[in-house]
């Protein structure tokens with residue numbers, strides 16, 4: 001079962017990928033998610049990861065090291081999935 005990243009605030013608990021959350025699905029607040037841990041990240045819903053990467057502004061990406069997974073994911077052409085996550 002997918003582990004969704006969820007929003008905080010008004011939409012707390014809503015997966016950022018836009019999927020309807022099933023009662024048995026796990027959700028972790030995006031801001032608390034240990035996304036820099038590759039093993040943990042492997043359990044997360046791919047659509048949520050994509051939405052997370054898409055949420056970065058170009059300036060934010062520019063501030064990341066070149067080998068940061070978010071930067072690499074953002075620079076990868078979307079038709080060049082899967083295997084990215």
Ligand SMILES: [Zn+2]
Nearest residue numbers: 004017045048
């Ligand atoms: Zn999701």
